[in-house]
Amino acid sequence: MSGPLAPPRVRLATLPTPLQPAPRLSEVAGVEIWLKRDDLTGLGLGGNKVRGLEYLLGDALARGCDHLVTGGGPGSNWAMLAALAARRHGLRATLVCYGDEVPAVGNAALAVLAEARLRFTGDPDRASVDRVVEAVAAELRAAGERPLALGRGGATPVGALGYATAAVELAGQLAATGVGPASFWLATGSCGTQGGLHAGVAWQRLGGVVGVTVSRPAPVCVERVTALARGVADLLGVPAPAAAPTVVDGHLGPGYGRRSAEGDEAAALVARTEGVFLDPVFGAKAMAGLLAATRRGEVTGPVVFLVSGGAPTLFTTS
Numbered sequence: 001m002s003g004p005l006a007p008p009r010v011r012l013a014t015l016p017t018p019l020q021p022a023p024r025l026s027e028v029a030g031v032e033i034w035l036k037r038d039d040l041t042g043l044g045l046g047g048n049k050v051r052g053l054e055y056l057l058g059d060a061l062a063r064g065c066d067h068l069v070t071g072g073g074p075g076s077n078w079a080m081l082a083a084l085a086a087r088r089h090g091l092r093a094t095l096v097c098y099g100d101e102v103p104a105v106g107n108a109a110l111a112v113l114a115e116a117r118l119r120f121t122g123d124p125d126r127a128s129v130d131r132v133v134e135a136v137a138a139e140l141r142a143a144g145e146r147p148l149a150l151g152r153g154g155a156t157p158v159g160a161l162g163y164a165t166a167a168v169e170l171a172g173q174l175a176a177t178g179v180g181p182a183s184f185w186l187a188t189g190s191c192g193t194q195g196g197l198h199a200g201v202a203w204q205r206l207g208g209v210v211g212v213t214v215s216r217p218a219p220v221c222v223e224r225v226t227a228l229a230r231g232v233a234d235l236l237g238v239p240a241p242a243a244a245p246t247v248v249d250g251h252l253g254p255g256y257g258r259r260s261a262e263g264d265e266a267a268a269l270v271a272r273t274e275g276v277f278l279d280p281v282f283g284a285k286a287m288a289g290l291l292a293a294t295r296r297g298e299v300t301g302p303v304v305f306l307v308s309g310g311a312p313t314l315f316t317t318s
């Protein structure tokens, strides 16, 4: 097989992000933990989605698109960052939100600041976003624009390239710090981040990835991660991972997008030991999953925990 292919990419992130030891957190957990600071990727208020957007925007520009259409909830980190990335590269942006129109606060307000247009589906079903994204793209096409329609989370093989290539960055950092074989823990929502990382760590021979699901049931995530990892390996021209992905259930709390008591406790521990904030929707619940696994003696370490951003939701999530 020839070497990895080089899909089109634009620059949005400040890379590499730091890989920091977390000694006081490690002492409490009884396991060596490192924090991969992807809350510091640099576009807007940072976050994991910026890595995938480098490839999604690269693809959009290569296809001559002039308008990005995507969506999520009005509080979606993904949608806000997609709008910022589009605007930064001169594309218009329309964000479709499920439910009835609500005042723009948090991520929605930040997207509006960047002149994204908001559209509400009027339907509380999250899947209504995907239907309306396609309908808006069709309207724009009929009006002579060249839209790129993306589903919630940007969870496509192209978007997942962001974390496949993050594995190359991590391989260099782990070699430089002398950390032994590590497992990688992260929050899993739309599965693009885990899909990319699963493919990337297999490619770089780095160890296992454990996703803590914060939205879909674990078996659904396993299927999605497997498919995305295969897709991204094909795009790179490298072998698909042989191992099935690991997805941990049981840390959703009262529901997607809502705080959980154990997540809040885990986030408070990380804030007071390491001075790092975990968002309540993703990072806090993933850390709760990691800490629960360490208490059960299931984790030997070292662990690299992905701090995936979501800063705007620190102030808006109840």
Ligand SMILES: Cc1ncc(COP(=O)(O)O)c(C=O)c1O
Binding pocket: 047, 048, 049, 077, 078, 153, 155, 187, 188, 189, 190, 191, 192, 193, 194, 279, 282, 283, 308, 309, 310
């Ligand atoms: C802050 C944050 N962390 C983690 C995730 C999960 O990433 P993915 O949707 O790729 O599974 C998201 C998704 O929006 C996010 O915004």
